[in-house]
Amino acid sequence: MSTPGEITVTGLGVTTAVGRGKADFARALYDGSHRFAVMERPGRQHDTRFVGAEIPGQVTPGRLTARELRTSSFTARVALTTLEEAWEEARLDEVDGERVGLVVGGSNLGQRELVLAHERHRDRPAFLRPGYGLSFLDSDLCGQCTAAFGIRGLAHTVGGASASGQLAIIEAAEAVAAGRVDVCVALGALMDLSYWECLGLRTMGAMVPDRCADAPELACRPFDQGHQGFVFGEACAALVIERRGERRGLEDYGTLSGWSVRLDGNRGPDPSEDGESGAIRGALDRAGLEADQIDYVNPHGTASPVGDRTEAAALRACGLTGAAVNATKSVTGHGLSAAGAVEAVATLLQMRRGRLHPTRNLRDPVDGGLRWVGDGGLETEVRHAMSLSAGFGGINTALCVSASGSGSVR
Known part of the structure; x- marks a missing residue:
């Protein structure tokens, strides 16, 4: 069995509201760009206004026929486009499809389109298209991706609420480490919210209130004393994970040197400092790293008042006060x-460039003892980084990423 230090990332794909593809995405991060506005996508309008960041224009994957395109959900079109970027960079057409796997992070992904279908066919259910019988299943996205790219090794979804994307990376890394496949793609899928989910998240106090629609550019404030909840952003990312040196000529982005999953034993949305600290320490231990070796942390940072304070406390408790910290969600x-x-894509891109992006709207940090990256960004070498996620239901994950050649993994 491979050790964690042999597991690398050889391809990246990303689609967000602020940028499609790695180059546009990185440019938006460093510029501190945003697309926060009142959301307008059909199925998200209601009597109240919801602030978010929506992907502009049409998304048209190159591997679909016109007929397949007509029957593909928005989530699927974005997933296929994103996967194609990572696939081509890692030259996966050279790999036997029997040795390629796919792990999709996310469940209940297409709620908006299901709501639209229900409303459209409420009075004429006999005209419901047959494809609906597939579209409500989590396996549908796996099926579309494996069909389009010839993936025949393994494919499944993992659901962990807002930790799903990082769980997919961990599952893909473990599949490669165990030798189940030679290459595995981790896909953090776009969750297509309808107004019902927006209403529910706002009612519980997780999503920013209606009044933020008056100044949407100021609504998203991770780790700032003025935070009022998260702002939704349409996004998708793919990472190609394989063993180092299996295919010569590929330049990897870095090593997945350690990871950890910790549960709180809690159904609800409340975060746990113990759970988050446990995930951080578990990832450090697996990577063979001490906290003072981490140069950079990309935190969960949703702008939830209780979530931000809990995460800041966990960083402090784990001795990560010397690491630079920014919040990608402030942009996306x-x-x-x-x-x-x-x-994770943002972390790897920043490591390669040696530059950390700014944190938008961070004026009055919730914890003055951490090394926040403010408006100007930061030029710095990052040898070891950590990315954190947390999800409703008490799911905490941590991922350590090391620059190639750092030689720190035991």
Whole structure:
């Protein structure tokens, strides 16, 4: 069996409201760009206004026929486009499809389109298209991706609420480490919210209130004293994971040196400092790293008042006060099921460039003892980084990423 230190990332794909593809995405991160506005996608309008960041224009994957495109959900079109970018960078057409796997992070992904279908066929159910029998199943997205790319090794979904994207990375890494496949793609899928989910999340106090629609550019404030909840952001990301050196000529982005999953034993949305600290310590232990070796942390950072304070306390408790910290969600919004994968991509891109992006709207940090990256960003070498995710239901994950050649993994 491979050790964790042999597991690397050889391809990245990303689609967000602020940028499609790695180059546009990185540019938006460093510029501190945003697309926060009152959401307008059909199925998200209601008597109240919901602030979010929506992907502009049409998303048209290259591997679909016109007929397949007509019957594909928005989530699927974004997933296929994102997967194609990572697939081509890692030259996966050269790999036997029997040795390629796919893990999709996310469940209940297409709620908006299901709501639209219900409303459209409420008075004429006999005209419901046959494809509906597939579209409400989590296996549908796996099926579309495996059909389009010839993946025949393994494919399944993992649901962990807002930790789903990072759980997919961990599951993919473990599949490669165990030798189940040679290459595995982790896909953090776009969760297509309808107004029902937005209403529910706002009612519980997780999503920003209606009044934030008056100044949407100021609504998303991770780790700032003025935070009022998360702002949704459409997003998807894909990471190609394999053993180092299996295919010569590929330049990897870094090593997945350690990871950990810890549960709180809690159904609800409340975060746990113990659970988050446990995940951090577990990932450090698996990577063979001490806290003072972590140069950079990409936190969960949703802008939930209780969530931000709990996470800041966990960082402090684990001795990560020397690491630089920024919040990718301040630029992208919260991608929910995709968030952990999008933030892993952001972490790897920043490590390669040696530059950390700014944190938008961070004026008065909730904890003055951490090394926040403010408006100007930060030029710095990152040898070891950590990315964190947390999901409703008490799911905490942590991922350590090391630059190639750091030689720190035991």
